[in-house]
Amino acid sequence: MIILDTLKLALRALLRNRMRTFLTMLGIIIGISSVIIMMSLGSSLTSVMSDTFSSMGTNSISVSGKWEREGGYWRQLHEMDVADINALREGCSRVALITPVVVTSSPLVFGNNSHSGRIEGGSEEHLRINNIAVERGTMFDSADVMSFAKVCVIGQTVAEHLFTDGEDPIGQTVRCGNVPVTVIGVLQHREKKFGYDFDDLVVMPYTTVMKRFTGNDYFDYINIICNNPADIDYTAIEIEQIMHITHGLTPEEPVDVSIDIQSETMEQLSNILSIVVLVLSIIAGISLLVGGIGIMNIMYVTVTERTREIGLRKAIGARRSNIMLQFLTESVVLSLTGGLLGILFGLGIYALAAALIEQLPFALNVGAILISFAVCTAVGLFFGWYPARRAADLDPIQALRYE
Amino acid sequence: MNTIEIQHLQRHFTVGDETVRALDDVSFSIAPGEFVSIMGTSGSGKSTLLNILGCLDTPTSGSYRLDGEDVQTMDDNQLASIRNRKIGFVFQSYNLLPRTTALENVELPLFYNRHVSPRERTERAKEALRLVGLESRMQHTSAQLSGGQQQRVAIARALVNDPVLILADEATGNLDTRTSYEIMALFQDLHAQGKTIAFVTHEPDIAAFTTRIIRLRDGHIVEDVPNTPISATQTLQAL
Ligand SMILES: Nc1ncnc2c1ncn2[C@@H]1O[C@H](COP(=O)(O)OP(=O)(O)O)[C@@H](O)[C@H]1O
Ligand SMILES: [Mg+2]
Numbered sequence: 001m002i003i004l005d006t007l008k009l010a011l012r013a014l015l016r017n018r019m020r021t022f023l024t025m026l027g028i029i030i031g032i033s034s035v036i037i038m039m040s041l042g043s044s045l046t047s048v049m050s051d052t053f054s055s056m057g058t059n060s061i062s063v064s065g066k067w068e069r070e071g072g073y074w075r076q077l078h079e080m081d082v083a084d085i086n087a088l089r090e091g092c093s094r095v096a097l098i099t100p101v102v103v104t105s106s107p108l109v110f111g112n113n114s115h116s117g118r119i120e121g122g123s124e125e126h127l128r129i130n131n132i133a134v135e136r137g138t139m140f141d142s143a144d145v146m147s148f149a150k151v152c153v154i155g156q157t158v159a160e161h162l163f164t165d166g167e168d169p170i171g172q173t174v175r176c177g178n179v180p181v182t183v184i185g186v187l188q189h190r191e192k193k194f195g196y197d198f199d200d201l202v203v204m205p206y207t208t209v210m211k212r213f214t215g216n217d218y219f220d221y222i223n224i225i226c227n228n229p230a231d232i233d234y235t236a237i238e239i240e241q242i243m244h245i246t247h248g249l250t251p252e253e254p255v256d257v258s259i260d261i262q263s264e265t266m267e268q269l270s271n272i273l274s275i276v277v278l279v280l281s282i283i284a285g286i287s288l289l290v291g292g293i294g295i296m297n298i299m300y301v302t303v304t305e306r307t308r309e310i311g312l313r314k315a316i317g318a319r320r321s322n323i324m325l326q327f328l329t330e331s332v333v334l335s336l337t338g339g340l341l342g343i344l345f346g347l348g349i350y351a352l353a354a355a356l357i358e359q360l361p362f363a364l365n366v367g368a369i370l371i372s373f374a375v376c377t378a379v380g381l382f383f384g385w386y387p388a389r390r391a392a393d394l395d396p397i398q399a400l401r402y403e
Numbered sequence: 404m405n406t407i408e409i410q411h412l413q414r415h416f417t418v419g420d421e422t423v424r425a426l427d428d429v430s431f432s433i434a435p436g437e438f439v440s441i442m443g444t445s446g447s448g449k450s451t452l453l454n455i456l457g458c459l460d461t462p463t464s465g466s467y468r469l470d471g472e473d474v475q476t477m478d479d480n481q482l483a484s485i486r487n488r489k490i491g492f493v494f495q496s497y498n499l500l501p502r503t504t505a506l507e508n509v510e511l512p513l514f515y516n517r518h519v520s521p522r523e524r525t526e527r528a529k530e531a532l533r534l535v536g537l538e539s540r541m542q543h544t545s546a547q548l549s550g551g552q553q554q555r556v557a558i559a560r561a562l563v564n565d566p567v568l569i570l571a572d573e574a575t576g577n578l579d580t581r582t583s584y585e586i587m588a589l590f591q592d593l594h595a596q597g598k599t600i601a602f603v604t605h606e607p608d609i610a611a612f613t614t615r616i617i618r619l620r621d622g623h624i625v626e627d628v629p630n631t632p633i634s635a636t637q638t639l640q641a642l
Contacts, residue, residue, distance in 0.1 A: 005514060005521075016502065312498045315459060316560070317487020317515040319480050396459050400498065 010330040024298045025338030027291025032342025032372045034284035039368035042277040059229045064221035077256040079218035091242040094231040099123040100219035102209045109175040115161035117202045121209025137170045137185030145205040153185035155199035179212045292383040299387035311399025324392040331384025339376030406599045407433040412465035425451040427622040438594040440610040441603045443619035449603045457570045458482045470567045491561025493571040497553045499545040506541040509559045531559035551582035569600045587612045588635035
């Protein structure tokens with residue numbers, strides 16, 4: 001019997017009991033739509049995350065004083081200072097750039113407008129390291145850093161809050177606490193990620209921030225950039241050794257700084273993400289299992305209902321394989337149709353979520369769709385196998401007598 | 404060459420510790436063109452014999468040649484193929500597929516014959532339905548047909564593969580007298596066209612339409628005699 005005839009036969013049998021067919025497919029529909037949602041969510045979150053991290057600078061290592069809990073208080077074991085910078089500049093062999101960062105916050109006032117901003121003090125390389133571009137104006141240069149210049153580059157959120165009358169921010173003087181600071185540049189807009197506003201930022205020379213705002217002679221952390229990502233791990237070891245020596249620690253003592261590799265953090269986060277996806281996949285797997293058992297059950301019912309038909313088909317010349325194929329086709333068509341509905345349903349829900357949640361991009365995950373079809377075929381074959389075999393094994397004489 | 408040759412056929416069933424000898428040393432031949440009725444009381448072994456003749460069942464011992472082929476040495480697939488090409492079955496309860504048209508029911512055996520194209524399938528099914536006088540009912544489903552019409556569809560289904568042997572098991576058992584005679588008239592027509600038919604019945608008035616009567620009792624042949632058939636068409640007119 002030709003495949004096309006078998007297919008027609010299966011469709012007809014399934015359409016005969018529409019409601020029953022639909023209810024049987026429900027498990028598959030739910031299972032497959034979960035697969036689709038999960039895989040799409042997983043891949044877009046991964047891409048969102050790596051975007052976020054590349055904008056935070058990947059080939060970088062940040063070194064900061066370790067924190068320790070002591071008598072109910074957190075205390076920093078070491079504060080990064082100029083001596084550390086000099087030691088690292090001297091000791092690190094595969095490093096492109098070493099630059100300090102100081103972070104603080106301060107009220108910003110312009111005319112009647114005010115805004116509380118996050119202030120990052122860095123070197124002239126600060127924007128380049130962090131992959132931020134200047135949209136208008138300029139970034140400060142090394143001379144500004146050396147001379148404690150009272151200049152800043154501001155993000156667009158800050159600009160919007162302070163300059164409400166359409167003034168050009170460039171060249172304006174903003175009161176930062178009680179320090180007048182001149183705006184020399186506006187940063188390019190960056191997308192919000194996970195609700196975090198990257199545009200709410202003021203960048204100043206770290207020298208200025210230390211002298212005028214924090215009043216400290218130490219930094220929050222030191223950024224170390226390697227040109228070649230392959231040098232990151234080697235450099236991290238070098239840094240640990242240099243810090244050990246510079247801070248006069250004995251070999252037995254643990255180092256008093258944290259050395260954080262950005263790419264490592266990303267790896268950890270993506271590990272967490274893959275665990276989340278795994279857990280969700282298990283849920284999808286369970287609904288597919290339940291759906292498959294539903295198919296198996298309904299196929300046994302079908303075979304029993306159609307015992308006489310099977311007997312007749314055998315009597316007029318159907319082979320075991322013909323009967324087997326007929327019922328396997330029916331179960332595969334059943335689960336594939338369920339899968340198709342599940343894909344549409346899953347994509348629909350995902351598209352809806354993407355439309356509602358700004359940061360979630362919609363991407364058609366072709367891999368997920370192909371996997372869904374493969375899984376459905378496998379489910380149909382696996383769970384249809386025993387019912388089909390029971391049908392094929394029926395004795396025609398008994399089957400024809402069945403009431 | 405005989406259409407059927409059976410020798411010392413035995414069919415035993417084991418039920419618990421008991422052995423039922425449903426057929427016990429049965430031998431006979433059927434020549435091409437014969438219209439044989441197999442008679443006997445209920446439980447005498449008629450259906451068991453017919454199932455073996457139709458290659459649905461295999462004998463416990465003895466030999467069976469159908470159209471020159473040794474059937475007892477064949478495997479399941481070969482038997483399915485023999486049933487498909489050489490046998491036409493007519494059952495007491497018609498066994499048509501529900502919610503399926505007469506035409507599709509008649510096409511069914513040809514689905515399992517790879518050498519028949521879809522177009523030829525439909526042509527042959529239409530021809531068979533014409534032969535049983537149902538050309539105007541091809542698109543009717545079983546539910547839309549009377550018992551006699553349903554049995555005619557079943558007969559068309561048995562004819563469509565042009566079998567060497569038509570086997571009927573109590574084919575008139577579910578029909579009233581008039582309809583039974585109409586069906587027998589159809590069988591007599593087919594016989595007149597040269598078909599070989601083995602017809603199981605326990606009713607003497609039905610057996611009277613055939614050319615030979617084999618009588619079974621407890622799995623033995625107790626009588627095997629030629630019969631001068633009366634005409635079913637004339638009997639119908641006399642009703
Ligand atoms: N599958 C079977 N298992 C056990 N006994 C059977 C089986 N089929 C038939 N028989 C027995 O064989 C005998 C003949 O049965 P059957 O050929 O159906 O008789 P008939 O068709 O003449 O009424 C009966 O005694 C019946 O009970
Ligand atoms: Mg019987």
